[in-house]
Amino acid sequence: MSSLKVTALVISGIAFASLPFWADQGIMFLAGLVLIEAVFALSWNLLFGFTGLASFGHAAFFAIGAYLTGYALRTGMEAPFLLMILASGLLGAAVAAITGLVLLRRTTGIHLAIFTLALAEVLRIIIGYSTTLGREDGLASIPRPTLDFGVIAIDLSSGRAYYWFLCVAAALLAWLLWVVCHGPFGRTLVSLRQDPERTAFMGVNVPGYRLAAFTISGGIASISGALYAPWAQIVTPESAHWIHSTQPMLASLLGGVHSFWGPVLGTVLFSLINYLTRNMVGLAELVIGITLLVIVLAAPTGVMGLLENLRKRAEKRPAGIADPIEMPAERQAS
Amino acid sequence: MTLLDLAFTLVNGLATGMAVFLVAAGLTLIFGILKILNFAHGAFFMIGAYVAYTIVGSNPSSIWLFILAAVVAGIVVAVLGFIADRIVLQRLRNVDEAYMLIATFAVLMICSGIVKLIWGVNYASINPPPMLDGAVIIGQLFIPSYSLFVIIAGIVVFLILDFAIHRTWLGKLLQSVANDSWMSGLLGINVPVALTSTVIASFLLAGLAGGLLLANQTLSPILGESFLLLAFMAVIIGGLGNVRGAFIAAILLGVIESASSLLMPNMPGMATYIFVILFLLAKPQGLLGGQRI
Numbered sequence: 357m358s359s360l361k362v363t364a365l366v367i368s369g370i371a372f373a374s375l376p377f378w379a380d381q382g383i384m385f386l387a388g389l390v391l392i393e394a395v396f397a398l399s400w401n402l403l404f405g406f407t408g409l410a411s412f413g414h415a416a417f418f419a420i421g422a423y424l425t426g427y428a429l430r431t432g433m434e435a436p437f438l439l440m441i442l443a444s445g446l447l448g449a450a451v452a453a454i455t456g457l458v459l460l461r462r463t464t465g466i467h468l469a470i471f472t473l474a475l476a477e478v479l480r481i482i483i484g485y486s487t488t489l490g491r492e493d494g495l496a497s498i499p500r501p502t503l504d505f506g507v508i509a510i511d512l513s514s515g516r517a518y519y520w521f522l523c524v525a526a527a528l529l530a531w532l533l534w535v536v537c538h539g540p541f542g543r544t545l546v547s548l549r550q551d552p553e554r555t556a557f558m559g560v561n562v563p564g565y566r567l568a569a570f571t572i573s574g575g576i577a578s579i580s581g582a583l584y585a586p587w588a589q590i591v592t593p594e595s596a597h598w599i600h601s602t603q604p605m606l607a608s609l610l611g612g613v614h615s616f617w618g619p620v621l622g623t624v625l626f627s628l629i630n631y632l633t634r635n636m637v638g639l640a641e642l643v644i645g646i647t648l649l650v651i652v653l654a655a656p657t658g659v660m661g662l663l664e665n666l667r668k669r670a671e672k673r674p675a676g677i678a679d680p681i682e683m684p685a686e687r688q689a690s
Numbered sequence: 691m692t693l694l695d696l697a698f699t700l701v702n703g704l705a706t707g708m709a710v711f712l713v714a715a716g717l718t719l720i721f722g723i724l725k726i727l728n729f730a731h732g733a734f735f736m737i738g739a740y741v742a743y744t745i746v747g748s749n750p751s752s753i754w755l756f757i758l759a760a761v762v763a764g765i766v767v768a769v770l771g772f773i774a775d776r777i778v779l780q781r782l783r784n785v786d787e788a789y790m791l792i793a794t795f796a797v798l799m800i801c802s803g804i805v806k807l808i809w810g811v812n813y814a815s816i817n818p819p820p821m822l823d824g825a826v827i828i829g830q831l832f833i834p835s836y837s838l839f840v841i842i843a844g845i846v847v848f849l850i851l852d853f854a855i856h857r858t859w860l861g862k863l864l865q866s867v868a869n870d871s872w873m874s875g876l877l878g879i880n881v882p883v884a885l886t887s888t889v890i891a892s893f894l895l896a897g898l899a900g901g902l903l904l905a906n907q908t909l910s911p912i913l914g915e916s917f918l919l920l921a922f923m924a925v926i927i928g929g930l931g932n933v934r935g936a937f938i939a940a941i942l943l944g945v946i947e948s949a950s951s952l953l954m955p956n957m958p959g960m961a962t963y964i965f966v967i968l969f970l971l972a973k974p975q976g977l978l979g980g981q982r983i
Contacts, residue, residue: 463974466727470926471970474963477919481960598919602795609792639807645799649778652793656785 448578707944722931738900
């Protein structure tokens with residue numbers, strides 16, 4: 357990582373952590389949502405940006421985690437909150453593993469997209485007709501839990517406390533994904549995105565790696581849902597809607613899919629645009645749409661790719677020496 | 691279940707299926723030749739409906755005016771399609787498909803923003819024109835004439851499209867472009883013009899569908915969504931942009947949808963998705979997979 361990125365990370369980390377001191381409640385709530393959606397987007401991009409699999413139904417995993425945790429908290433289950441989050445992650449990973457086992461063997465590409473979309477819609481319909489899960493109204497007034505470590509207990513019922521908990525959780529999850537993406541495992545994923553056939557020739561178990569990526573991604577998405585339930589204090593079937601599935605896609609593509617931090621940047625930008633246009637009927641969509649379009653047309657590699665190009669230009673490389681890993685070449689290969 | 695129920699379900703399913711096909715026709719065309727999964731298609735379908743509504747109002751006076759309005763809507767949307775192609779689609783021809791997806795999603799948002807600005811967020815419902823307002827009664831079977839109209843419109847559009855693609859010079863040209871655009875270019879075919887005309891035709895079909903399906907719909911800024919997903923599924927089940935496949939798939943989906951509302955009325959839509967999942971597991975290439983268009 358370049359020193360520029362480290363500086364940017366540290367500054368944004370401080371900005372997020374200190375937010376409750378200088379921003380009002382509404383903005384703090386939105387910042388919490390940004391943290392959750394950023395983790396969700398990172399989990400999606402592990403699949404798309406690194407493995408080359410496009411899931412159109414990723415919101416299903418988010419909903420699984422959100423509903424499991426929301427339901428457990430509402431019924432006053434005596435399990436520790438961290439265990440609930442872990443259980444959500446495991447359930448999401450298990451569902452991802454099972455569906456991945458069936459789906460990934462048959463398809464990739466556009467078929468996988470439609471498959472996952474259909475599965476997510478089935479889940480949404482089931483939730484919408486399940487009385488236990490509150491039907492179309494969802495689960496409302498979900499209480500915020502207490503973190504009990506035996507020796508000390510941290511009460512998360514206040515907005516600030518839960519917000520800081522979200523900061524820590526999001527940072528941990530991002531770090532975990534960063535390690536996964538930048539180790540040998542992530543390298544293999546990138547190589548099989550770029551050329552699955554050659555990667556298979558090198559003796560890599562391509563279906564196995566795809567399944568592993570799908571499972572990890574589903575698990576993390578589910579955890580982001582589990583974090584969401586007590587923050588919003590309400591979970592509705594909308595969280596499994598395909599429109600919600602497009603959120604991580606848009607954020608990742610906006611930020612830049614071949615860069616690890618792209619999805620996070622995209623989520624922040626998206627929320628900013630949403631926040632600034634919140635009071636305009638019709639105009640809001642117009643502004644978001646035009647912004648997206650301009651970014652895609654001007655910088656198909658996303659904002660991160662654009663920044664990278666600008667940095668390269670600023671460094672003024674000697675003419676004639678091409679960078680062996682320029683973005684456009686990589687984009688065509690994917 | 692009596693025979694009458696069965697016949698009723700079949701007719702209803704056919705009407706739903708043809709409505710889906712009308713939307714899926716343009717979608718499958720652009721998917722087959724340009725390999726774009728056009729998210730904006732539903733939005734342009736919606737714009738077509740609003741344009742037709744502006745022409746005929748809530749109570750269209752005659753069936754001919756109704757059809758004329760649909761054709762005008764088709765032409766207006768085709769012009770918009772030409773503009774969209776120039777500004778957006780053309781510039782992204784050589785970029786990864788995923789970026790096309792976000793671009794068409796952006797166009798979708800712009801369209802729904804424009805619709806809200808021009809026509810507002812209020813709902814409007816439109817009655818069928820007088821000739822289509824009644825019902826045809828065969829024995830005990832009661833068929834709304836508007837359903838019959840939609841079925842006939844779907845079949846007519848399919849026959850024209852099928853003839854155009856498989857029997858005309860232009861259609862064969864498009865087929866060759868779809869199969870190998872590089873080679874087609876080498877043989878002297880003007881590939882950019884072929885692609886642009888495909889986009890225009892696809893948008894024309896979207897606008898036309900919006901006009902034809904106007905009656906009995908609630909006109910609102912979310913109209914596009916309701917048909918878009920079903921149309922996507924018809925395109926995928928049909929086998930990657932195959933018009934004949936999409937036609938059969940649309941009928942299948944329509945009949946399943948209508949049968950499921952008879953057999954399991956408290957879970958609408960469920961059977962359709964389950965069918966899509968099972969079908970794709972059994973036959974990932976789709977009904978008529980392997981042959982494009």
